[in-house]
Amino acid sequence: MKSDFMxxxxxxxxxxxxxxxxxxxxxxxxxxxxxxxxxxxxxPKVDTGKILFSRSFFSVDQFGNLFFIDPANHRILKYxxxxxxxxxxxxxxQGEEDLFNPLGxxxxxxxxxxxxxxxxxxxxxxxxxxxxSSFKIENAWLADCVCVEGDFIFVGVRYLDEEHYxxxxxxxxxxxxxKKIKEIGKIVRCASRIGYQCFNEIFMSMADKExxxxxxxxxxxxxxxxxxxxxxxxxxxxxxxxxxxxxIEREKSExxxxxxTKKTDFSLRFLNYCRGFGADEKGRxxxxxxxxxxxxxxxxxxxxxxxxxxxxxxxxSRGESIVTEFIFIDCRGNRYGIGKAGKQTILFQF
Amino acid sequence: xxxxxxxxxxxxxxxxxxxxISFSNIKNxxxxxxxxxxxxxxxxxxxxxxxxxxxxxxxxxxEVIGVCSSNKDACRELFVTGRFSFRFAFDKGExxxxxxxINECCGxxxxxxxxxxxxxxxSLLLNSENLRQLVEKELTGRIVYDFPALKRISIxxxxxxxxNMAFLDLNSGKIRHMSSFSSADSDYIVLTFFSGFCPSxxxxxxxxxxxxLENAYTLNRIEAKSILVFPRPFNERDIxxxxxxVPMPFDKYISFEDIFSDEEKYITDMAKKVDPxxxxxxQGADIIYAERLGLSENDLHDEIMNLFPKTKEPG
Numbered sequence: 156m157k158s159d160f161m162x163x164x165x166x167x168x169x170x171x172x173x174x175x176x177x178x179x180x181x182x183x184x185x186x187x188x189x190x191x192x193x194x195x196x197x198x199p200k201v202d203t204g205k206i207l208f209s210r211s212f213f214s215v216d217q218f219g220n221l222f223f224i225d226p227a228n229h230r231i232l233k234y235x236x237x238x239x240x241x242x243x244x245x246x247x248x249q250g251e252e253d254l255f256n257p258l259g260x261x262x263x264x265x266x267x268x269x270x271x272x273x274x275x276x277x278x279x280x281x282x283x284x285x286x287x288s289s290f291k292i293e294n295a296w297l298a299d300c301v302c303v304e305g306d307f308i309f310v311g312v313r314y315l316d317e318e319h320y321x322x323x324x325x326x327x328x329x330x331x332x333x334k335k336i337k338e339i340g341k342i343v344r345c346a347s348r349i350g351y352q353c354f355n356e357i358f359m360s361m362a363d364k365e366x367x368x369x370x371x372x373x374x375x376x377x378x379x380x381x382x383x384x385x386x387x388x389x390x391x392x393x394x395x396x397x398x399x400x401x402x403i404e405r406e407k408s409e410x411x412x413x414x415x416t417k418k419t420d421f422s423l424r425f426l427n428y429c430r431g432f433g434a435d436e437k438g439r440x441x442x443x444x445x446x447x448x449x450x451x452x453x454x455x456x457x458x459x460x461x462x463x464x465x466x467x468x469x470x471x472s473r474g475e476s477i478v479t480e481f482i483f484i485d486c487r488g489n490r491y492g493i494g495k496a497g498k499q500t501i502l503f504q505f
Numbered sequence: 506x507x508x509x510x511x512x513x514x515x516x517x518x519x520x521x522x523x524x525x526i527s528f529s530n531i532k533n534x535x536x537x538x539x540x541x542x543x544x545x546x547x548x549x550x551x552x553x554x555x556x557x558x559x560x561x562x563x564x565x566x567x568e569v570i571g572v573c574s575s576n577k578d579a580c581r582e583l584f585v586t587g588r589f590s591f592r593f594a595f596d597k598g599e600x601x602x603x604x605x606x607i608n609e610c611c612g613x614x615x616x617x618x619x620x621x622x623x624x625x626x627x628s629l630l631l632n633s634e635n636l637r638q639l640v641e642k643e644l645t646g647r648i649v650y651d652f653p654a655l656k657r658i659s660i661x662x663x664x665x666x667x668x669n670m671a672f673l674d675l676n677s678g679k680i681r682h683m684s685s686f687s688s689a690d691s692d693y694i695v696l697t698f699f700s701g702f703c704p705s706x707x708x709x710x711x712x713x714x715x716x717x718l719e720n721a722y723t724l725n726r727i728e729a730k731s732i733l734v735f736p737r738p739f740n741e742r743d744i745x746x747x748x749x750x751v752p753m754p755f756d757k758y759i760s761f762e763d764i765f766s767d768e769e770k771y772i773t774d775m776a777k778k779v780d781p782x783x784x785x786x787x788q789g790a791d792i793i794y795a796e797r798l799g800l801s802e803n804d805l806h807d808e809i810m811n812l813f814p815k816t817k818e819p820g
Contacts, residue, residue, distance in 0.1 A: 199650055246638070246642070246648050248639065249626070255627070409717070424713055
């Protein structure tokens with residue numbers, strides 16, 4: 156009887172202790188980033204207000220040169236890491252060497268892959284700016300997210316599909332000649348075509364021949380093998396993550412629209428869950444989201460290779476919180492971010 | 506892009522003065538065809554810039570033709586009031602649009618070279634800066650970037666002009682100044698400029714955002730009011746027309762005259778960057794907030810709510 160009492164007491168103490176003790180993932184680790192460049196002072200100027208709309212507007216080549224989309228002038232700007240301007244690719248027009256409405260880019264080895272004309276066309280240039288080839292992405296409504304791995308180009312495409320949009324894949328795989336290999340990945344099924352377009356915006360990142368990604372406007376992360384095999388597709392709404400839970404509550408209480416909403420026009424009001432995403436060479440995922448404590452600041456959630464939350468990070472630059480809008484991890488594993496620190500928009504490494 | 510690298514279609518049509526326009530008679534000139542809506546503020550501004558380009562390169566090097574397919578009276582009025590020296594055509598039956606494969610309601614741009622080969626075609630009427638780049642590239646072979654912007658003015662100057670600017674109060678039909686709106690009606694005015702007759706743009710979302718803001722003011726006991734501002738010609742009757750597309754849930758709508766005068770140039774400057782544009786004014790009609798480019802509707806809501814001190818957000 157006595158030993159039974161002792162056992163129950165021990166369990167109770169252990170339960171109380173464990174409920175009071177913060178889990179590792181609940182602690183917000185403060186990280187001071189290394190500011191690489193103040194993007195507001197680049198010349199020619201990078202229109203950070205506009206590029207932050209895109210989820211694939213920045214890339215880095217093997218020498219650390221930086222490439223940005225300049226959407227207002229329909230070109231790609233190339234800078235050295237110190238901010239020195241090197242040159243441009245494109246310029247308004249519809250000739251081979253021109254660009255019109257570029258929405259996404261990715262640099263792989265010595266090639267620059269550009270989703271042109273709102274993503275209805277892929278153009279490939281050398282990193283020196285020479286035009287190499289192009290191909291059409293048939294029936295695309297919008298494609299704004301691209302990654303390249305080996306012989307394959309992975310593009311986040313939303314299609315102009317009146318009837319069968321819910322049967323489309325999330326990512327379309329092409330070879331370098333533009334031959335469509337297949338559509339892979341699971342979309343968020345929607346009650347309207349407009350919902351399909353809005354709720355299937357994704358961030359995408361390649362790491363060790365796997366495609367990691369996050370939906371911008373739904374609390375979902377995913378991982379596919381380059382062959383299309385699903386490794387995970389996790390609805391973070393089913394996982395105890397406070398930041399996600401708060402957003403879901405807000406979505407309900409303020410009547411934001413969801414994939415279930417039946418709408419026929421573009422007046423959808425929806426919440427952004429993910430504000431920036433990247434995967435490093437070890438398959439660790441970095442997911443930027445609004446902080447619980449302050450709706451005007453952001454934290455970075457780190458997930459492990461299996462999609463389990465492992466850390467929370469608050470990024471700071473000289474003590475100032477960063478609103479992280481974009482994360483990019485280059486071929487050498489350098490982790491870049493773009494975000495606002497105070498009034499400045501900076502490119503940083505963390 | 507379907508028309509690029511093809512010869513322009515061999516069609517003939519009449520301009521609004523009933524003079525024949527035949528593409529085959531246009532020789533050794535770059536041809537710029539602009540499809541526009543005469544009631545769209547942005548389209549009007551772009552046509553004016555096309556006139557600037559035509560003046561710069563003279564009519565011997567570039568032929569500009571404006572084509573509109575709706576509201577012939579407004580098209581004619583615009584042609585007269587804008588003192589355009591290039592021709593306007595009214596595309597009755599949309600035959601010209603079809604010939605170029607342009608089937609959008611929101612404008613279009615076609616550029617053909619001296620040999621009448623289409624070099625650029627889009628179902629968008631390009632903004633002024635892009636029109637400049639496109640034309641200069643065709644005519645000079647290069648694009649000059651960092652071109653001096655059109656007139657830019659300070660926020661203080663905007664304030665001054667806004668205070669002195671005459672608005673038509675669509676509810677009362679009276680002409681008033683912004684300072685009288687702000688002091689009489691509210692502690693804060695949230696002023697949103699719309700591009701007029703373009704309900705398909707972001708207007709539905711913006712109106713929903715403004716309505717959310719109004720609900721939040723009520724909950725937080727903030728004396729603020731949202732006012733939608735339309736360029737003329739916009740009158741009270743047009744509000745019911747808008748309601749066919751989007752709800753118009755506010756109790757005050759205003760409209761202003763001729764946005765192309767120098768005095769009100771700031772609006773076109775701003776409008777080039779964002780559509781629509783929201784300003785928050787305090788009781789003295791001082792601008793305490795101007796919408797930044799690229800803000801989402803949610804961020805705009807949060808930023809405006811954040812302006813008001815010592816208040817608590819709902820929820």
